[in-house]
Amino acid sequence: MPGVKIPEKQLTELRAFVTLLKSQPSMLLLPELQFLKDYIESLGGKIPSADIPKTEIPKSCPAHESHKSSKPAEDEEPELVESDVELDQTGVIEPDNDSPQEMGNPDQEMSESDEEKLSEIRQQATAAFADGDYEKAAGFFTEAIQLNSQSALMFAKRANCYIHLNKPNACIRDCNRAIELNPDSAPAHKFRGRAHRLLGNWEEAVKDLRLACKIDYDDQANDWLKEVTPNVSAFPYFIW
Structure with a gap:
């Protein structure tokens, strides 16, 4: 309708x-x-x-x-059936409680000079990420988001930085925004699934990782899915 x-x-x-x-x-x-x-x-x-x-x-x-x-x-x-088996909590970390990160101004329009600057910043962010400097890369992606806060990809890429920085809550915030902008963003579902895995939110992790693989199959997302699936019993049966 x-x-x-x-x-x-x-x-x-x-x-x-x-x-x-x-x-x-x-x-x-x-x-x-x-x-x-x-x-x-x-x-x-x-x-x-x-x-x-x-x-x-x-x-x-x-x-x-x-x-x-x-x-x-x-x-x-719908309520998922909970597992009766003992959960494997290996790899679960303490949640990050930092203040919410910069999300940009959704009403800001990009100028031609902004587009040129954005291209340069994206290159710097990609280089920093490749060097393993995830904090620096996240900073560059923040600058990119300040220029264009309507890019789901920029939020997903910064979310990936937060995964490497062990900041799952920050990652989830970025992924939520990316999915608002583009519900079919496979990277956003993938990284949000990984963030939920780090927090021990097994059912949420399975949902996101399965959807990520369905939208755009990815070997890493599939490996992560295999890792969390044993902690969820009888998924996806529902009790109504």
Whole structure:
């Protein structure tokens, strides 16, 4: 419907659920999903007729409950099933509590001279990052953001600097802004997923890293995803 904006969190969870259905289409035969099955068939879609393999549905899945059907409250968010196994907290760090970083002026318009200066600053930032001077690189990217605060890429690149500086909260702030500017920014989802991993936010990390790989597959993002997945049980099954 024109004018209706779906929250990004709900879109992320919906994408994950669709991915699950693609890998296990027989789940559409569950009584709880009859409404979805009817809708798909009304559009001309075909639903697999195979029986639902009992071993594919974990005990925590609503499919093992009796024919309960409850409609979620409109303001409720889907809740992920939490893991019963002991979490591996290796690599989790203390959160950074620095003041929020410079985010630029969204109303500022760039002049021709600003564009030339921005190109030079980006080169300096890239060189500093390549030299391993992430603090200096973050400073250059901040200057770039001050010139053009509408660039999702600049926020994502500075977020990467904050990852290397062990500042996950600063990274998340930059990634949030980058995703506001461009919801399909794979680097922003990738680095935000890594930041959540450093903070021990496993479910958020899995969501972001899976989405990053879906938008634009990246070997490093996939490696990071493999690292955090064992700490999340039964994802992405939902309890409504």
